[in-house]
Amino acid sequence: MRKQIAAANWKMNLNADEAHQLLSKILHTKLALKPGQEIIFAVPFPYISIAVKKCAEHNNVFVAAQNCSDKTSGAYTGETSAIMLQSVGVQYVIIGHSERREYFNETNEVLAKKIDQCLSHGLKPLFCCGEPLSIREEGKEKEYVAEQLKQSLYHLTADQLQQIVIAYEPIWAIGTGKTATTQQAQDMHAFIRQQIELKYGHHIAQTISILYGGSVKAANAKDLFSQPDVDGGLVGGASLNAEEFITIIQSLD
Ligand code: PGA
Numbered sequence: 001m002r003k004q005i006a007a008a009n010w011k012m013n014l015n016a017d018e019a020h021q022l023l024s025k026i027l028h029t030k031l032a033l034k035p036g037q038e039i040i041f042a043v044p045f046p047y048i049s050i051a052v053k054k055c056a057e058h059n060n061v062f063v064a065a066q067n068c069s070d071k072t073s074g075a076y077t078g079e080t081s082a083i084m085l086q087s088v089g090v091q092y093v094i095i096g097h098s099e100r101r102e103y104f105n106e107t108n109e110v111l112a113k114k115i116d117q118c119l120s121h122g123l124k125p126l127f128c129c130g131e132p133l134s135i136r137e138e139g140k141e142k143e144y145v146a147e148q149l150k151q152s153l154y155h156l157t158a159d160q161l162q163q164i165v166i167a168y169e170p171i172w173a174i175g176t177g178k179t180a181t182t183q184q185a186q187d188m189h190a191f192i193r194q195q196i197e198l199k200y201g202h203h204i205a206q207t208i209s210i211l212y213g214g215s216v217k218a219a220n221a222k223d224l225f226s227q228p229d230v231d232g233g234l235v236g237g238a239s240l241n242a243e244e245f246i247t248i249i250q251s252l253d
Contacts (some may be wrong), residue, residue, distance in 0.1 A: 003209045004225070005165060005232035006249040007126065009039040009066065009094065019052030021056055025242040026249075034059050037252050040064050040126070042094050045080060045204060047146040052089035064092035067100060070113035080115040094234075095125040096152060098171045108151030115152060117154050119160050121171050126165045126234070127152065128213070133172035141170070148246045149195055158200050166192060166210045173214025175236060182223050185212045189229035198252075218247035225251050 008221070014022065023041065033039070042050045042064035042210040053060040054182035069079040075162045085093060096111040096116065106114075111127070131141040153161065168188050173180050175195035180188075189210045212224050224230055232252060238244040 001036050002207060003036050003038055003165075004252045005038045005040060005209055005244070006252055007042060007064065007092075007167070007211060007234045007243055009042045009067070009097070009234055009236045010044060010239060011099070011236060011237055012044060013240055014044070014047075014049065016050075019043065020050065022240065022242055023051060025079075026245060027054060027058055027061065029246050031058075031249055032208075033248070034253065035250075038062060039249055040092050042092070042126075043067050048090060050086050052131050055133070056089065062091040063089065064094055065090050065212035066094050066097065068093045068095075068114055068117060068123075070110050070117060072117065080209075082114075082121040082123050086121045086123055090123060092124045092126050092165070094128065094167075095150075096128045098130060098169060098174060100126060102171075108148055111152040112155060112248040115156070115164070119163055121155070124163050124165065128167045128168055128169050128234070130167075130169040130171055130174075130214070135230070136170065136172060141188065145188065145192065146195055151194065154199055158204050161196070161200055161204060162207060164208065167206060168192060168210060168214045169234060170213075175215070177215050177216075179220050180212070180223070182227055185224055185230055186227040189227065193229055216248060218244045218251075221248040221251035 034047045039061045051063045055063050065085050068082045095114050100106045115125045129145050193205045209231040209234045211234045212230050216233040216235045217238040235252040
């Protein structure tokens with residue numbers, strides 16, 4: 001059975017008090033997760049230890065970092081290594097978010113190295129892919145995403161690939177309020193699964209969770225998550241509001 005995941009990506013938002021309150025409010029709600037359902041909070045680095053402590057009291061609730069270094073250790077001022085993250089109890093790391101690709105020039109090749117760092121140190125990468133608007137308008141979104149998968153993931157063994165969660169996030173839908181239609185999401189998710197199947201076989205493709213991201217909110221989560229190849233969501237803006245995110249979590253079934 002594939003895991004169903006509601007992942008919050010707080011990005012660079014909230015001060016410490018706000019972060020504490022938001023997490024407490026969500027975790028104090030009776031969430032009644034079913035077996036195979038997970039919640040992930042991708043919080044800013046300064047809040048990771050607090051979040052790990054709070055989430056550890058709950059089954060199937062995990063903390064993610066929003067990035068990690070492609071290097072193991074050493075003189076890289078300002079960087080955070082996978083080893084450090086693992087040592088403070090982080091379980092997942094978002095790798096290749098489009099904001100990192102765009103503003104910090106992260107290429108598919110660098111992302112492949114970051115994935116290797118995560119996997120070498122017991123962390124699960126939440127790998128983001130997705131096309132910009134110009135590529136969708138040209139009708140080339142499938143080739144574009146296939147290339148992202150190929151360049152960042154296909155060096156992995158089947159066992160390694162099974163540690164990965166994929167998030168399809170069309171860039172034109174991130175933070176814009178313009179969600180992909182359920183059909184657009186399902187089409188691309190089915191395509192991604194088919195690509196994984198071509199490379200790694202049917203069984204592996206069926207076990208990989210593929211999340212949708214891009215303006216997921218309480219009002220559209222159920223429709224998106226009910227698509228056969230959509231296994232949950234990576235949620236930015238709406239994850240900063242406790243009620244919204246709780247409804248999104250409850251939309252997983
Ligand atoms: P959004 O962000 O939900 O605010 O569109 C999603 C993301 O960037 O992961």
